[in-house]
Amino acid sequence: MTATGYVRPASIAEAVAARAAHPDWIVLCGATDLMVEAPLRPAPVGVVDVWALAELCGIAEVDGGAVRIGAATPWRDVVTSPLIAARAPILAAAAREIGALQIQARGTIGGNVGTSSPVGDSLPVLLALDATVELASPRGTRRVPYRDYPTGYRTTALAADELIVAITIPAAHPGARQLWRKVGTRRAQSISKIMAAALLRVEAGRFVEARIGLGAVANRPIRAAGAEAAIVGAPVGEATADAAAAALAAELTPITDVRSTAPYRLATVQQVVRRFVLEASSPSSPD
Amino acid sequence: MAELQPAGPVGRPVPRVDGVAKVTGAAHYVDDLDLPGAWHGATVRSTVAHGVLDAVDLDPDYDWTDVVVVTAADIAAAGGRNVVTLIEEDQPALVPLGGRVMHVDEAIALVAAPTRARALEARRHVRPRISARPAVLDTDAALRAEVKLYGDDNVFKRFVIRKGHGDDAAFEDAMAGADRIIEGVYPTAAQEQMYIEPQGMAAHWEDGRCFLVGSMQCPYYVHKAMKALLGCDGDGVVVTQAVTGGGFGGKEEYPSMIAAHVALLARKAGRPVKLIYDRGEDIAATTKRHPCVTRHRLGLAADGAIVAIDADVVMDGGAYLTLSPVVLSRGVLHAAGPYRCPVVRIVGRVVATNHPPHGAFRGFGAPQTTFPYERQIDKAARLLGVDPLAYRQRLALRPGDTTATGQELTFSVGSEAVLEAIARAAGPRPARDAVSAGGAPVRRGRGVCFYFHGSGFTGAGEQRIAGRATVALTAAGDVEVRSSSTDIGQGAATIFAQIAGASLGLAPERVRVVDPSTDKVPDSGPTVASRTCMVVGGLVERAARALGTRIAAWAGEHGRGGAPFAEVAAAAAAALGEVAETVQYEPPPGIEWDDATYTGAAYPVFGWAACLVDVAIDLDTCEVTVERCVQAVDVGKAINPMIVKGQIEGGTLQALGWGLLENVLYQDGKVANASMTNCIVPTFADAPDLETVLVEVPYPYGPHGAKGVGEIPMDGPAAAAINAVVDALGVDFDVVPVLPETIAARRDAWDAARRKS
Structure with a gap:
């Protein structure tokens, strides 16, 4: 792979300027996707390398309990962050499953969001936790709800002159349960066959909040709106679990590819979401 | 019986001679x-x-x-x-x-x-x-021969093995005498x-x-x-x-x-x-393991004894003949398994397709035919309501019994010993039902497998190869082993140093094993077929002894009779210049093989093994966890127990991967998952604690009693693991691999079986 242009900006302002000046260049933020694909694709015209940009790194609490994660924050920092462990434990769990330690040291949350693969490990979690993506351009900064960010197969709401600056996870209700499951081709260093993440909250025996993010079952990470609708307002227990699973069958059309089959993906994501509902229904189970 | 040597460097976990260079990066691979x-x-x-x-x-x-x-x-x-x-x-x-x-x-x-x-x-x-x-992309299409790729029938090679009957009619008569017949079709997949x-x-x-x-x-x-x-x-x-x-x-x-x-x-x-x-x-x-389909009939007497075995083996050879006839040969020679049976018919064919040629892969046809008979034996035990391990112990070939080709087993028969080792190691079954950390129901099962693997080339192969090896005292006074056996990570150089060292009374680090080059080493035959230690190691031992004898004679002539090799080698080298002893393979006595009828001694000796696997299946995702895998292997003699255990553990994980995880996908004749991302093999996270029991029933014609070990661990663990899945779910799975997708596709069947049990 030989890119003809390369710039390593020293600040977000410089990065935004470089991005605006070279809208056909790609942004490098870890290169763990880029290098895998290097032999398979034409070399990029140029590279804006923001991986080591200090302003883009870091995990901090903001706005009364939300957690802001800089786009260039590597997964190792997510895995080891006490703040993430307390507020978004399923993001740490997802990060722990990404590649090997070396990949976790290089790969970043901004890179995962930017590549927007349907099997991006963190993306269902961002859906379940209702994250926001912060985008900067010469036109200013805007915040996009993550659920609106992926628009198709590896296409996103990112404009050609925009840079992903941070991901913000809002404070969850203290009573909410966070659940996550990855089913991969093997137990480590695997690409997912399906992924599911959920935030479920029960009050007085009924579900009052349900967000379910799914990966590898559509052309992009998606919220399971049908299943969520089947859960919210419904009582805890098997019937709701079954209803959620049935709703998934109506709203999902996963594909068969080299990693799994359509029937397996559907059946497994149904089983996993069903299990989430049952787990959240059980008052005794610890988080 | 050959006299077994006292300890010396043999039988000890001597560090690998290539180890330091490899872990420090000093070793130069071709791209380096x-x-x-x-x-x-x-x-x-x-x-x-x-x-x-x-x-x-x-x-x-x-x-x-x-x-x-x-x-x-x-x-x-x-x-x-x-x-x-x-x-x-x-x-x-x-x-x-x-x-x-x-x-x-x-x-x-x-x-x-x-x-x-x-x-x-x-x-x-x-x-x-x-x-x-138009392309031919499966064996059925190849056998229809509408598109001709090889000859008139697309059959590269066909073998027939008959035991205890004259022709097909006589065979069917014998099978008709069975109290019951178990039939099955067993496809096994390619493997990278x-x-x-x-x-x-x-x-x-x-x-x-x-x-x-x-x-x-x-x-x-x-x-x-x-x-x-x-x-x-x-x-x-x-x-x-x-x-x-x-x-x-x-x-x-x-x-x-x-x-x-x-x-x-x-x-x-x-x-x-x-x-x-x-x-x-x-x-x-490049080549992969041959995909194979075996149709198997097992005829049982009322008391559970085997009356007749019928196996029809069809392998996909790919586009060219390459090594396919030899792979098929080993496949059919193992297809009846290590079981007593008076009447056996095995028909094997390897056919041409438009896949890239399939070829050699550890086990070399035997894993493909071991899986079918081990599923069949398991089904028989279930049908008879007897313990699967005890049933195998009852039916196992013993000294004096004959194999499918009529080979009488007379020495180094570790069958009972490996089964007994597994029985001892088995321990209580883990709880059948459990709940995972995430709340999913988990079902456990236990499977066993019993198998054998011929060491060295088939039939008269070793005589034909007539492998040679040299042990030399160089003019500079160094001891060199020269053979074309390559160290490909399996430890050949280390065990050769141990064997030569043992014969000459030298520490292994005093022996240099020359890097194979055709201008420096004789042709010892290929580094395949579980033959390197047993056959070429045997040559090294004989050559080293011959060298020792020559140097001892020189020492005697020069007033130093009885002095150890190490003490006189330098003086002998100075006086004589290089002294090299080259020996050639000689078959053990009484080994007769008829290539025309496929009868007689198919191999000089067999390795024997048994395996026990415990699995836990997550019933939400159908993911299978191998919780325990114990394998007992009769290796004759472990020249280097550390290396032998490494071989067994590696082969076992490869076998478990083939059985439960790996899957080479072809699409229109092209490998569709040609990357390490998608053509997956197990990682350490997928590996259970592998327990290995070394059993040593010496082979009298191998170095220090050693026979083959490289391939046998690949033959059985897939069958043991899939037998365990069947045990857990109460539904038959007759295919390799059994992936989570395979299990999930039959959820209704096993869910019903589970609720009944």
């Missing part, structure tokens, strides 16, 4: 070799499975300065033959103009350029034109070797001689193939093994193809050339 002025090669390949090569066009708009292009025409022009010689000469090194393209990723032309990037770029500007023909180092070779020419160095198992296979391709005699080509990062059979035959290509490129370029495959190309183009 610094070859001044070397260019880099790349291979232009077919994109269709079957067709005729009409033309090879070079892009007229491309700058071909500093690019060498080789086609089939270059071979004949230099007086060579366009063949990759192995058993037959049906496979060309490059498809000639007007010739048939037989598989996707078949080599059509070659390029070399000063850099790898330039070679890869130039490759894209070489444009083969191929008229596509996934050695850690992709294949590669480098070549340079000097004074009309071709020098090749690369990653390989069998330097003399390459040497033989190059003589035909280059039209030279044995001195015209020198083949040297570089440090090799794993082979598992994958570097048995294919390196001859890469050697052919890089030799042609280097000749035309007039400079050294390196041809190193990347992972995707390696997975797509």
